[in-house]
Amino acid sequence: MKKIIKTGLALIILFSAMGCKKFLVEDLKTELAPTNTYTSTYGFEVGSAGLYALTRSEYNTFGEGGAYLHNGACPYEALQAATDIADVINSDASLLPFANLTLNSSERFVGTYWNWAYSIISSANLMLIYSEKNTNWDSPSDKERFQAEARFFRAYAYRTLVYLYGDVPYVETILYDFKLNFTRTPKAEVLGHIIDDLTFASQHLPANPDQVKDGKLTKWAAYHLLSEMHLLNKAYVPAEQAALAVINSGYYGLMKTRFGVNKDKAGDVFSDLFLENNQNRLKNANRESIWVLQFEFNTVGGGTNSDDWSRRAWNPNYSTMTGFVLADTLGGRGLAQLTPMKWWVGTAGTNATGNVPGIFEATDIRNSNYNIKRNWYYNNPGETSLYGKKANITEQTWFSTKSLFPAITKFFYGRAENLGLTGSYKDRVKFRLAETYLLLAEAYLGQGNPAKAADAVNEVRKRAGASVVGAGQMTMDFLLDERIRELVGEESRRFTLVRTNKLVDRVKLYNTAIKDKVMDFHALWPIPQSIIDANRDAVFPQNPGYGK
Incomplete structure (x- = not known):
């Protein structure tokens, strides 16, 4: 294509x-x-x-x-x-x-x-x-x-x-x-x-994702989006049916074992989902991806340096700190257009003022250092007094200079030959099966069935190593928190x-910042x-x- x-x-x-x-x-x-x-x-x-x-x-x-x-x-x-x-x-x-x-x-x-x-x-x-x-x-x-x-x-x-x-x-x-x-x-x-x-x-649309080129649509992408649109339309039974069509198709499954380019290196299966060249089904047997936007580096029809600045938006501006230089292993060039809020990301493992637990359990791999980078070490060999030492995350580095804070590694991207890149040339997963399960849970909540909603959410949580939840815990706010744990920045x-x-x-x-300003009409743009x-x-x- x-x-x-x-x-x-x-x-x-x-x-x-x-x-x-x-x-x-x-x-x-x-x-x-x-x-x-x-x-x-x-x-x-x-x-x-x-x-x-x-x-x-x-x-x-x-x-x-x-x-x-x-x-x-x-x-x-x-x-x-x-x-x-x-x-x-x-x-x-x-x-x-x-x-x-x-x-x-x-x-x-x-x-x-x-x-x-x-x-x-x-x-x-x-x-x-x-x-x-x-x-x-x-x-x-x-x-x-x-x-x-x-x-x-x-x-x-x-x-x-x-x-x-x-x-x-x-x-x-x-x-x-x-x-x-x-x-x-x-x-x-x-x-x-x-x-x-x-x-x-x-x-x-074609049914078999193994018989289409990377990035091309299948009927399961249509079913995934159809589930979401039925939810927007408050039609919860059809939303359930569309989500189940994808889940039960036999073509997809949550990735539960290490795979792809770094499968034999340090990491976990959740971090594998976001490594360069791991997004597409055919190249790396990623059975979770349903639809992937193609931004591949140095490829005709691929991405440009003006495409997908999510890395620039979500990653800290660490290179402005004495003791740091740009590095692909630190996510490349980040400018911190967005900074994660403490209430959900937490401050554990940092020196930021105040201990905020966040919304992750200790066993949840989505909160591992492979997925949220909390420990930063000075990497500029020219600064001998700092090199190799841990850099502290503080209120100032998080909320003033935006130079260091817990960073979502799913958007890390850098190339050693050009560390000043602003764009990300990673193919971007638009729909994946974990979200389909969360859409299914939303459909069950809409039908007043928190038990089945919990079952759907638990499929995602079990892959992450988080505890199983029951019907009594399954509210819309819990589901929205779960979507942060799984999909933050993607959705x-x-x-x-x-x-x-x-x-x-x-x-x-x-x-x-805006809790006293937001009103119902802000749900729409002008x-x-x-x-x-x-x-x-x-x-x-x-x-x-x-x-x-």
């Missing part, structure tokens, strides 16, 4: 660039047009590859040959800010308005997430329309396979839109004429379309808290002002709390 990704990306950008600038409208004036591309199975492969690239550009910051859209640092971290997991202290200017709840309709990421989602939607619609016109297929099943991919991506994009903005225009065709009178489709109706698309995708925490109606409660309880201004022939109301 990576061999044709750049061609596909060029195709998608040409098809949808005008859609970004003029709301949802496309102007097809190029030699690389759908009429001469979507004429064979190969042409649809090119378009499909572009859709994959455009989808992963959610993580792109400043371009560099990728599907540039955001033009700002750490866009994905805007979905972690103002939640219950991380503080945002003296961070990048593009992130601060989201963290301190001063965002408005003109903020950069408010607009770029909207544009990103509708770029995917317009490109998916284009593929769907031309799939009905094309008759030159290599195989009778090709048409439905490409339609399933397009409908998955369309659903994935609308997922982001309804989480962030609520009611949004639903469009399933290509608009050749400039339109100025869009209206907002009710969220419930959009969710119905999302579920229809994912149902189709679950029926027509969009904002989406999870909005879906479970716990955003305001959890922020008030844990986020001291509609981009540029969209409201351009839609001059019809009223396009702003979300409550953000003005007109």
Whole structure:
């Protein structure tokens, strides 16, 4: 797939660039047009590859040959800010308005997430329309396979839109004429379309993950997302059924023994999941990964230095401290755009003021030093008086200079030949089976069945070496804590808290910086002002709390 990704990306950008600038409208004036591309199975492969690239550009910051859209640092971290997991202290200017709840309709990421989602939607619609016109297929099943991919991506994009903005225009065709009178489709109706698309995708995407290329969708990715969307729709029985379809498929299992590139070195199976080159099923027999975004280093169609700055966001800025130099073994270049909150990560093993136990049990490998680095040692041989000695984590290093704090190692990434890299070239797991179990638990809680919810959560906890919990412990807050233990930084925490109606409660309880500011309307972002201004022939109301 990576061999044709750049061609596909060029195709998608040409098809949808005008859609970004003029709301949802496309102007097809190029030699690389759908009429001469979507004429064979190969042409649809090119378009499909572009859709994959455009989808992963959610993580792109400043371009560099990728599907540039955001033009700002750490866009994905805007979905972690103002939640219950991380503080945002003296961070990048593009992130601060989201963290301190001063965002408005003109903020950069408010607009770029909207544009990103509708770029995917317009490109998916284009593929769907031309799939009905094309008759030159290599195989009778090709048409439905490409339609399933397009409908998955369309659903994935609308997922982001309804989480962030609520009611949004639903469009399933290509608009050749400039339109100025869009209206907002009710969220419930959009969710119905999302579920229809994912149902189709679950029926027509390939079933065997061992017979598709790394990064390509299978029906189980569709079922995983379908479970989440049923949860958002408060349809708990279908959510259960979709999650169980993945779990019982026979293709996936939680990784419980060491595997991959460092299986014979110090570590544990949880840390193995996040090592470079361990994400994909075919290369390292990782049976837990359901869908993996491909950012592989130095590969045509792989990542760029502007892709996935999660490492930069979550890792401490240790290299600014006397006695430290950048090192791949310390996670590479971190700038601490986000700092983990004490209440969940704890302070055990540090010298930070006050002992906070955190939410992990002593036996939980997700809290091991392989997964949360608490012990830091000076590594600059030029500083002979410090070299090899332990560096203390203090209130100042954690919350003022942000130079040292307990760090989540799943985002460590560095290359000895270029330690100044900002981007991470690790393939990124988007869906994995551990989350499917946690979605199943959420579905059981929605049905008032905490015993079965506990059974689902215990599958994840047993792999981690944590104690088995019973029905009496199984509340939504416990499940949300478990999602931190397992998925912190991987999931969009904002989406999870909005879906479970716990955003305001959890922020008030844990986020001291904004606990007196957060209100119900903060569950949504504002509609981009540029969209409201351009839609001059019809009223396009702003979300409550953000003005007109």
